[in-house]
Amino acid sequence: MNIVVDIPNYEPHRWLEPIQRALSEHRVFDAADLNGVGLHSIDAAVVGWSDSYRLDRFPNLRFIQSTFMGVDRLLRDPTIDPAVPIARMVDPDMPVSMTESVLAHVLFAHRQLDVYRRQQSDAEWIERDQPLARDVTVAVLGMGELGRMAAAALRSVGFRVVGLSRTGAAVDGVEVSTSIDTVLSHANIVVNLLPLTDETIGILCARTFAMLPVGSVIINLARGAHLVDTDLLDALSRGHIRHAILDVFTTEPLPAVHRFWHHPQVTVTPHMAAMSTPESCVPVIVENLRRFDRGEHPLHLVDRNIGY
Amino acid sequence: MNIVVDIPNYEPHRWLEPIQRALSEHRVFDAADLNGVGLHSIDAAVVGWSDSYRLDRFPNLRFIQSTFMGVDRLLRDPTIDPAVPIARMVDPDMPVSMTESVLAHVLFAHRQLDVYRRQQSDAEWIERDQPLARDVTVAVLGMGELGRMAAAALRSVGFRVVGLSRTGAAVDGVEVSTSIDTVLSHANIVVNLLPLTDETIGILCARTFAMLPVGSVIINLARGAHLVDTDLLDALSRGHIRHAILDVFTTEPLPAVHRFWHHPQVTVTPHMAAMSTPESCVPVIVENLRRFDRGEHPLHLVDRNIGY
Numbered sequence: 151m152n153i154v155v156d157i158p159n160y161e162p163h164r165w166l167e168p169i170q171r172a173l174s175e176h177r178v179f180d181a182a183d184l185n186g187v188g189l190h191s192i193d194a195a196v197v198g199w200s201d202s203y204r205l206d207r208f209p210n211l212r213f214i215q216s217t218f219m220g221v222d223r224l225l226r227d228p229t230i231d232p233a234v235p236i237a238r239m240v241d242p243d244m245p246v247s248m249t250e251s252v253l254a255h256v257l258f259a260h261r262q263l264d265v266y267r268r269q270q271s272d273a274e275w276i277e278r279d280q281p282l283a284r285d286v287t288v289a290v291l292g293m294g295e296l297g298r299m300a301a302a303a304l305r306s307v308g309f310r311v312v313g314l315s316r317t318g319a320a321v322d323g324v325e326v327s328t329s330i331d332t333v334l335s336h337a338n339i340v341v342n343l344l345p346l347t348d349e350t351i352g353i354l355c356a357r358t359f360a361m362l363p364v365g366s367v368i369i370n371l372a373r374g375a376h377l378v379d380t381d382l383l384d385a386l387s388r389g390h391i392r393h394a395i396l397d398v399f400t401t402e403p404l405p406a407v408h409r410f411w412h413h414p415q416v417t418v419t420p421h422m423a424a425m426s427t428p429e430s431c432v433p434v435i436v437e438n439l440r441r442f443d444r445g446e447h448p449l450h451l452v453d454r455n456i457g458y
Numbered sequence: 459m460n461i462v463v464d465i466p467n468y469e470p471h472r473w474l475e476p477i478q479r480a481l482s483e484h485r486v487f488d489a490a491d492l493n494g495v496g497l498h499s500i501d502a503a504v505v506g507w508s509d510s511y512r513l514d515r516f517p518n519l520r521f522i523q524s525t526f527m528g529v530d531r532l533l534r535d536p537t538i539d540p541a542v543p544i545a546r547m548v549d550p551d552m553p554v555s556m557t558e559s560v561l562a563h564v565l566f567a568h569r570q571l572d573v574y575r576r577q578q579s580d581a582e583w584i585e586r587d588q589p590l591a592r593d594v595t596v597a598v599l600g601m602g603e604l605g606r607m608a609a610a611a612l613r614s615v616g617f618r619v620v621g622l623s624r625t626g627a628a629v630d631g632v633e634v635s636t637s638i639d640t641v642l643s644h645a646n647i648v649v650n651l652l653p654l655t656d657e658t659i660g661i662l663c664a665r666t667f668a669m670l671p672v673g674s675v676i677i678n679l680a681r682g683a684h685l686v687d688t689d690l691l692d693a694l695s696r697g698h699i700r701h702a703i704l705d706v707f708t709t710e711p712l713p714a715v716h717r718f719w720h721h722p723q724v725t726v727t728p729h730m731a732a733m734s735t736p737e738s739c740v741p742v743i744v745e746n747l748r749r750f751d752r753g754e755h756p757l758h759l760v761d762r763n764i765g766y
Contacts, residue, residue, distance in 0.1 A: 243590065246616070250591055253615060254569040257562035266727045267575075273719040275711035275728040282551065283558055306614055307561060308554070403583035411581040419574045420583040 151443045152191045154208065156181030157198030157217060164428040165217075169196065172436040176443070194442055196435055203227045205234075213237070213442040215435050217426060219244060219296070220373060221452050222346035236452045237438050241430040245299040248424035251371060252300040252341055253307065255395045256288055258417075259339050259367035260309075264393040268414055283308035289337035290314070291330070291353070292344040292372070293321055294458075296424070300343065312337060314344070316456070334361040339369065346373040347457030356381040365392045371423040374399035379410070386415045397423045459751045460499045462516065464489030465506030465525060472736040473525075477504065480744040484751070502750055504743055511535045513542075521545075521750040523743050525734060527552060527604070528681060529760050530654035544760040545746050549738040553607040556732035559679060560608040560649055561615065563703045564596055566725075567647050567675035568617075572701040576722055591616035597645035598622070599638070599661070600652040600680070601629055602766075604732070608651065620645060622652070624764070642669040647677065654681040655765030664689040673700045679731040682707035687718070694723045705731040 155166045155178060162180050170178040179187050181195075184207075192208040198217045205211060206229040214236045216224060221238050224230060258264065262278050269276055288304050290297045293315035301311045305323045313321055318328040327333050330353065334340065340362065344350045354368060355378040368391055370377050379400070385391040395417040396410060402421055410416045438448040452458060463474045463486060470488050478486040487495050489503075492515075500516040506525045513519060514537040522544045524532060529546050532538060566572065570586050577584055596612050598605045601623035609619045613631045621629055626636040635641050638661065642648065648670065652658045662676060663686040676699055678685050687708070693699040703725040704718060710729055718724045746756040760766060 246590055247588065250565065250615070251569060253561070254565035254571065257558065257565055258571070261559060261562040263562065263566070263725075263727070266730070267725070269728070270719060270726045273712075273714045277728050277730045277733065280555065280730060280733060282554055303615070307558070307611070404581075406581045411578060417571075417575070418578045419571070420577070420585050422574070422585045422588060425585065425588060 151176040151193045151439070153178045153194045153196065153439060154181050154184070154192045155179070155196045156200070156203070156205075157196070158200050160198065160428075165196070165432065168428065168432045169435060169439075172432070173439060176439075194439055196439075197224065199223070203229050205229045206231075213439075213448065215239075215438050215448070217431055217435070219424075219426075220345060221458060222373060222375075225452070225454060225457060232454060235448065237448045238450045238452055238458065239426060239431055239434065240295055240450045241426055241434045243430035244424050244426055245295050248296045248343070248371065249300045249303045251397070251423035252290075252343075252369070253303055255369045255371075255417075256304060256309070256339050256341060257307070259369065259393060259395070260286055264367070264415070264417070271414075284310070286310065286338045287312060287336050289333045289340045290324070291333070291340065291342045293317075293319070293324070293326060294343070294345070296343045298324075300341065316349075330358060331361055334358055337362060337366060339367045342368070342370045342372045342376055344372050344376060345458035346375055349457070351375050352378050354378065354382070356384065359385045359391060362390070364390055367391070367393045367395070369395045371397045374402065383409060383413070386413065391415075393417070395419070397421055459484040459501045459747070461486045461502045461504065461747060462489050462492070462500045463487070463504045464508070464511070464513075465504070466508050468506065468736075473504070473740065476736065476740045477743060477747075480740070481747060484747075502747055504747075505532070507531070511537050513537045514539075521747075521756065523547075523746050523756070525739055525743070527732075527734075528653060529766060530681060530683075533760065533762060533765060540762060543756065545756045546758045546760055546766065547734060547739055547742065548603055548758045549734055549742045551738035552732050552734055553603050556604045556651070556679065557608045557611045559705070559731035560598075560651075560677070561611055563677045563679075563725075564612060564617070564647050564649060565615070567677065567701060567703070568594055572675070572723070572725070579722075592618070594618065594646045595620060595644050597641045597648045598632070599641070599648065599650045601625075601627070601632070601634060602651070602653070604651045608649065624657075638666060639669055642666055645670060645674060647675045650676075650678045650680045650684055652680050652684060653766035654683055657765070659683050660686050662686065662690070664692065667693045667699060670698070672698055675699070675701045675703070677703045679705045682710065691717060691721070694721070699723075701725070703727070705729055 194213040196215045287310045291314040293313045301324045311324045313324040313326045314333045315326045397419045441448045502521040504523045595618045598609045599622040601621045609632045619632045621632040621634045622641045623634045705727045749756045
């Protein structure tokens with residue numbers, strides 16, 4: 151088996167070399183250095199986050215392994231034959247990292263640290279009424295690997311958790327619904343962990359904000375295109391949304407001129423909620439390449455009909 | 459039994475009236491309205507947070523119930539006869555509220571949200587290396603009602619927890635020590651929940667900061683006098699301490715001219731980490747007053763020798 155690794159902006163030795171070591175009976179090539187490599191000979195590709203894939207260079211490609219969980223860019227890439235199976239990255243540390251981010255941001259919102267930060271700017275000493283977590287409802291949008299672990303952690307801190315799920319499958323301790331209207335109607339804090347699909351694009355918009363109680367907080371840790379930026383700015387200015395914590399943006403890095411950067415009701419973080427490391431991903435990649443090589447089904451294959 | 463209630467800055471009907479309703483066979487007076495009340499007739503006092511108690515007005519006072527857990531002000535008040543027993547407030551919601559604050563602040567520090575907030579001010583998009591909680595050590599100073607519950611919650615999120623305890627008594631899952639040097643030597647994040655006593659005053663100072671690894675974060679949720687402000691400012695400016703989250707101050711409200719207000723490495727909150735509400739305190743007060751009336755030991759009596 152011949153494998154190409156195309157992960158922009160990463161040091162090749164952190165990805166390519168450990169994959170080659172683990173798969174010593176196969177050949178692993180760096181996509182940035184294909185001089186002398188027969189492009190027809192490439193069977194599988196390991197690909198990272200990129201603006202432009204050029205996978206049509208490899209006419210005999212039969213398997214693509216993503217290093218990202220969200221494969222929305224791969225699914226709409228014109229250089230990828232829809233018949234080639236794609237596997238999402240589900241590495242064991244990624245839901246752990248995302249859960250820690252969710253807890254950090256939800257507790258920040260819950261303890262009104264956004265309000266106290268603004269008070270600090272004005273040297274204002276005002277104690278606010280403070281509910282306990284047991285009297286606060288957190289809506290988790292997406293009940294996949296990330297949403298289920300985050301919901302369990304939020305439950306253990308004491309929050310009431312409602313969850314939006316495409317399938318409606320039961321999740322322990324979570325009130326699951328397939329209707330976003332139902333999920334948002336009592337939510338004080340909303341955490342978006344959805345995959346980006348035709349159904350979920352623009353889901354955080356004026357229509358859905360209107361369902362939330364006044365003073366809610368939005369936390370978007372999924373994809374920038376889930377959010378309609380102008381609708382959020384409007385809801386913030388009216389105070390219907392008290393604060394937004396945004397880790398993902400339609401254009402990344404967030405352009406320096408974007409209004410979010412200096413908005414007092416917006417927390418901006420640089421797509422850091424759950425970073426995958428080679429240390430946790432490479433064993434998953436190697437296992438899936440071995441399955442492909444043996445003619446078995448790789449794990450976490452994407453279903454193009456549902457979009458993830 | 460005649461009881462006086464002296465809780466400044468609170469609406470009397472939220473404290474005095476429910477106490478009177480529960481103790482209808484006794485008389486409950488408002489300290490702000492003692493006209494015509496025989497001061498000799500007062501047996502017990504329920505007191506809040508005050509700069510100046512005048513409890514020597516009641517020569518036959520035999521029991522004092524605090525509405526605060528930290529009784530340091532009562533212990534050094536010259537109008538209180540040291541022979542009169544004092545009970546601290548340990549209401550069931552207070553450790554819950556404090557634990558939620560501890561989690562919020564520790565996760566804020568852990569996910570480097572202080573660093574990202576400063577980056578946001580400069581519209582800087584830089585991803586930082588991010589450890590998982592399992593690779594981070596949190597030191598909890600104080601293993602009383604608050605420290606034990608906070609430590610358990612931190613453990614369940616995944617942090618390694620070390621604890622400073624006066625007695626050294628074992629706490630499940632926590633590496634307990636009676637030596638602050640031992641506790642601080644590997645701590646990435648320090649949470650202070652100590653009572654203020656002769657032993658703990660000024661405990662957060664240049665000497666103890668020097669034991670911490672470079673880049674640690676200090677979270678003070680106990681009393682302002684635990685911290686030597688100038689030592690903290692020095693450690694922040696050298697970067698030895700990356701950030702400080704301060705809820706308590708030597709003078710409260712924090713004076714508008716204090717350097718903490720506008721320091722980029724300091725988060726200021728207005729003594730809100732764990733507010734007691736009448737709803738959760740009044741049942742505890744009533745139970746203790748009944749015990750006193752029956753000649754039994756009230757709960758949570760202060761030991762003046764250890765200072766809490």
